[in-house]
Amino acid sequence: MEHDTKTPTYKTSDPSSFAYKSARDRWPAIITGAIDDVSRTVSSLPPDADKDVVAEGKAITSTLSTLKYELQHNRVLTPILDDGQPDVKGYNAELEARGPPKWHDVQWLFSECYLYSRIATNFSMAKTKFWQGYDVFGRQKMDTFRSSRPAVVELASKYRGIIEQIRNSKSHTVVETDNAEPGAKEVEEAERLLFVEMAEICLWGNATDLSLLTSLTYEDIQKLQGSNARKESEKNVLVNDLGRAFGVLYAAQKAGQSSRRVDIVLDNAGFELFVDLVLAGYLLATGLATEVVLHPKSIPWFVSDVVPGDFAGLLEAMQDPKPFYQQSEGDEKKREVLSDEDVENIRFLFEDWSQLHGEGQLILRPNRFWTHAGSFWRMPNVAPELFDDLKESELVVFKGDLNYRKLTGDAEWPATTPFTTAIGPLGPSSGLRVLALRTCKADVVVGLPEGKDEEIRAMEGGGRNSGSRKWAWSGKWAVVQFCDGKA
Ligand code: F6P
Numbered sequence: 417m418e419h420d421t422k423t424p425t426y427k428t429s430d431p432s433s434f435a436y437k438s439a440r441d442r443w444p445a446i447i448t449g450a451i452d453d454v455s456r457t458v459s460s461l462p463p464d465a466d467k468d469v470v471a472e473g474k475a476i477t478s479t480l481s482t483l484k485y486e487l488q489h490n491r492v493l494t495p496i497l498d499d500g501q502p503d504v505k506g507y508n509a510e511l512e513a514r515g516p517p518k519w520h521d522v523q524w525l526f527s528e529c530y531l532y533s534r535i536a537t538n539f540s541m542a543k544t545k546f547w548q549g550y551d552v553f554g555r556q557k558m559d560t561f562r563s564s565r566p567a568v569v570e571l572a573s574k575y576r577g578i579i580e581q582i583r584n585s586k587s588h589t590v591v592e593t594d595n596a597e598p599g600a601k602e603v604e605e606a607e608r609l610l611f612v613e614m615a616e617i618c619l620w621g622n623a624t625d626l627s628l629l630t631s632l633t634y635e636d637i638q639k640l641q642g643s644n645a646r647k648e649s650e651k652n653v654l655v656n657d658l659g660r661a662f663g664v665l666y667a668a669q670k671a672g673q674s675s676r677r678v679d680i681v682l683d684n685a686g687f688e689l690f691v692d693l694v695l696a697g698y699l700l701a702t703g704l705a706t707e708v709v710l711h712p713k714s715i716p717w718f719v720s721d722v723v724p725g726d727f728a729g730l731l732e733a734m735q736d737p738k739p740f741y742q743q744s745e746g747d748e749k750k751r752e753v754l755s756d757e758d759v760e761n762i763r764f765l766f767e768d769w770s771q772l773h774g775e776g777q778l779i780l781r782p783n784r785f786w787t788h789a790g791s792f793w794r795m796p797n798v799a800p801e802l803f804d805d806l807k808e809s810e811l812v813v814f815k816g817d818l819n820y821r822k823l824t825g826d827a828e829w830p831a832t833t834p835f836t837t838a839i840g841p842l843g844p845s846s847g848l849r850v851l852a853l854r855t856c857k858a859d860v861v862v863g864l865p866e867g868k869d870e871e872i873r874a875m876e877g878g879g880r881n882s883g884s885r886k887w888a889w890s891g892k893w894a895v896v897q898f899c900d901g902k903a
């Protein structure tokens with residue numbers, strides 16, 4: 417706490433904040449979903465299943481129900497059980513230092529991280545192996561990836577075309593010219609345009625988040641993910657620093673730097689992970705990066721976040737996409753057989769990414785720090801090795817809303833506060849280059865031009881005179897912000 421920003425942070429007691437709504441409406445629904453998932457798994461076990469597994473599954477539903485009761489009845493947050501992980505101490509010490517607080521009057525960021533850690537210990541403390549390795553949000557994550565099929569098919573074809581063109585062309589990214597050797601300027605421009613497009617695909621992949629869009633339909637997901645949706649959404653990117661991020665990668669490549677690493681601090685599994693890999697594959701194919709390090713979470717987190725098993729699950733689904741998509745529940749449309757061409761394109765991606773992973777160019781690097789309670793302002797003191805490791809990178813991309821909240825300390829900054837100020841110790845002279853790709857799903861927003869917040873608030877659904885920044889809650893608007901801490 418001592419390393420956090422002194423700017424006041426969002427709290428679950430403030431009726432005008434999304435924190436208030438989250439604690440009262442969304443979290444109980446998320447715990448109910450977890451209880452349903454465990455019950456469904458228990459009831460689908462075969463009649464001769466291990467009795468201990470069945471009994472423990474029932475016990476877990478009951479401890480999850482207790483958690484929900486405590487939350488809904490505004491009880492005190494109780495210590496997290498010690499499952500042997502080093503961060504438990506930190507959580508419990510902070511709990512003590514904060515009061516201990518009650519659910520409806522507590523710092524939003526701390527309590528939401530605490531919630532997912534509490535849910536996770538139900539499984540990490542289990543006696544049976546079955547429940548120890550169980551991802552209570554795994555089923556939801558896979559189902560949503562299945563529903564992303566039209567966008568996956570569209571992107572697989574596009575990605576394959578781009579990668580093949582890069583490989584077949586001496587001056588890689590220049591496309592569709594009249595056979596004349598393109599000049600260096602044109603190569604740079606083509607590479608920049610494709611980088612921006614790939615990064616924007618990657619940005620909008622963050623719009624589908626399971627913790628927020630709990631009642632998303634198949635059609636809703638398709639609308640959010642297609643290329644038309646992306647074009648329509650361009651005007652909703654309030655700040656776009658992608659050109660600056662491209663500039664540093666291109667300069668490193670041009671200077672012939674032998675190691676050019678890009679890190680992606682991942683957010684959600686399924687479609688968002690898929691588009692993160694599209695960006696990673698593009699960076700590696702063009703040489704804008706020589707290695708890409710992906711940072712997943714170590715425990716099931718904020719419903720949809722990537723854990724290492726989701727990476728493996730995604731590749732497995734793509735290796736044999738026909739049966740994967742045919743398992744879809746519901747109407748015929750979802751189960752339509754994939755064409756041979758679609759299957760080939762998806763397999764192309766599978767082979768490309770598996771090879772990059774196998775050859776050590778695409779690396780998965782979990783760290784418990786990502787599931788700590790605090791903001792990233794604490795990183796230099798609490799996780800100095802991770803901080804030093806990230807300094808080795810040319811660019812660290814932070815995906816999604818929660819990472820943005822953690823970068824900015826989830827504090828009530830005026831919207832015009834420079835991004836470089838709001839990220840504190842990760843800002844100027846930190847040695848880190850930070851790029852946030854975030855669709856807005858929470859109250860905190862910084863780096864906006866004067867008057868922009870007021871202008872959007874005045875729009876339909878923007879919050880008007882309610883005192884709430886409602887426009888920033890839905891994932892409709894986005895910010896892409898860069899800070900060069902190496903300059
Ligand atoms: O605002 C809703 C919310 O669930 C927040 O709790 C959290 O910051 C965010 O969405 C998760 O979104 P993302 O997956 O983009 O981090």
Ligand code: MG
Pocket residue numbers: 625683684718720721816818
């Ligand atoms: Mg997430």
